[in-house]
Amino acid sequence: MSYQISLGQKSWQFNDLKSLLAKASPLRSGDCLAGVAALDEQERVAAQLALADVPLKTFLNELVIPYEADEISRLIIDRHDALAFAPIAHLTVGDFRNWLLSEQASTAMLARIAPGVTPEMAAAVSKIMRLQDLVLVASKCQVVTRFRNTIGLPGRMSTRLQPNHPTDDPAGVAASVLDGLLYGSGDAVIGINPASDNTEAVITLMKMLDDVIQHYDIPTQSCVLTHVTTHIEAINRGAPVDLIFQSIAGTEKANDSFGINLALLKEAYAAGQTLGRGSVGQNCMYFETGQGSALSADANFGLDQQTCETRAYAVAREFKPLLVNTVVGFIGPEYLYNGKQIIRAGLEDHFCGKLMGVPMGCDICYTNHAEADQDDMDALLTLFAAAGGSFIMGIPGSDDIMLNYQTTSFHDALYARELLGLKPAPEFEAWLQTIGIFDQQNHLAYGNQSLPAPFEHVIRGGH
């Protein structure tokens, strides 16, 4: 079905729903690269006006990728919860924005409708929202998940401690873990991107992180971010696997390029559940996503990159993850060119994820060939934290020496927490206070040239 709109002397026609969604997307380089972006600013707003008049029900009938052609389209339709959808079933996309901003859309109501919101509905409404809308509505959404601690409670923001090292050197990894813990980081996960995907090397890192968590009795979980099949193999070999990681995308073909499908994720999820290593819950999956991944796999089917991205959240929520992380600025300037595009994409992803009931965090990051810098990251971090983002990354001095990009530092997390009064996950907060890293007001408890007693031996032993 095509969509028309006339404004003054000019009129526009959009051939189908996916073209309307693409043309309504705020400007980003990846949609230009894909050849799906609006040709000019007026066409973009015309598409947004036309999109605002589309009933939400249309998204259940006109699929952007055919049901027969894509297992994620089938997942979206087969799993759609009509009862949850009922309170918003009569709305258009434009009405939906108004409703989300209204007092009717309480935290409880937003949780109730989440299983009735499809990725395309979330993407559509986000395209006609300003940053402040994305922040305000997301801040009303609450998605709480549990493994050895509780992520996503109001007034809390967690951090992934990311102790990457170019050669997976145990001492080098340990030095970054220590740095992170002593700055109060690591409640979302202590998660390493390994340099090697060799199963034995991965298991060595898994054991190392597990040893640290057990030795210091830290209420958190570990993850080595390797392929899901390597996790399954590690579980079979008896490795201490807390969270199972996988990068996911929003089309079957893109996931195929990652070497995964829904059946494989189901197998991995089942393997994690049988371990039962969580203490306060069993959300055992950790997914990463990012706008542009489908196009880079030549698997976007004429969709804009943000709509593709939201479809990945349908995959994520099927497996009740502890954490979903949009790695927003890693992919490079051919998808998100500058700080403005990265900031908007991060807030869109967080909003759409939360609206769909996904525990959304954000790797607030950039590469050195993007038109972005630390000021842009500060802006996104501040907005993301204000929007109630579930977690961010934490890395020594923002410099990932293994992946060669810049993400948020341990200091950055403390900034956001201090500015907005945000606390870590409650179980981790109690541990930080008990072990002497934080005081009762959650300020760093140790002073110049000192460190908490349980860690003193690390330095003395080294020299």
Added chain:
Amino acid sequence: MADKPDTILVENPWQTLREYTDARIGLGRAGISLPTRAHLEFQLAHARARDAVHLPLGFVQLQQDLEQVLAQAGLPGPVLKLASQADGRPQYLQRPDYGRQLSSSSQEALTQWMADSPPAAFDIAVVVADGLSSLAVQRHAAPMLDCLLTSLADTSLKVGPVVMVEQGRVAIGDPIGETLKARMLVMLIGERPGLSSPDSLGIYFTWEPASGKHDANRNCISNVRHEGLRYEEATHKLMYLLLEADRRALSGVALKDESDNGQPSLASKSGNLLLKTPNT
């Protein structure tokens, strides 16, 4: 300027653990924020990486350097200069597809050059492209080629034309190698700069380059720079690929680099520092 430890600044004693990692650990804090010095050191590293991406490659100087290296090896060259379809850095960064194609005038010029002055029989064409770090190419391309030519002198493999490309991506070597009818292609290209590695050179090797080849058809040697992989080490790896490809007529995933089997692991003797027991 240096930050002075006093009542304002908190220093972290575990900065001594920097002997185990290049990560920016133990930076200390002013309140909960980065101390001025650590903040500005980061800004300087980012500025270097940004300049590596955006400062244009000095092709005149590069051509002189490359010609000198060729002359020392007794090779005639020539050194040609071509351009991709990308019109300037902003377009190059947003349209990787343009960076993989020769501009129409460059394609015509190369075809014409082949018709007018076909090179004597050779095995290896060398393409040098700015890629994402002009600094890497300016600094390392000529000495890297010099090191390679020294090793090749002991073999029967001959180097033919050397082609410089402005605003080039890796895959632009394919149409160039195809037009030159090269058996093998060695591409030297500036890699995406890291915060602490703005001058990292990448080397890509392709057997029988032709338009439409995929990444799986190429072999990559990464991180060539003084603090990373040294010229001699990179040449050792590249020579393995060249000689194996010459023998087996292939490149890419089917040609695994086994030149460094048995190399000792970099894993340190110290292990997991966090599990050290007191007084050990």
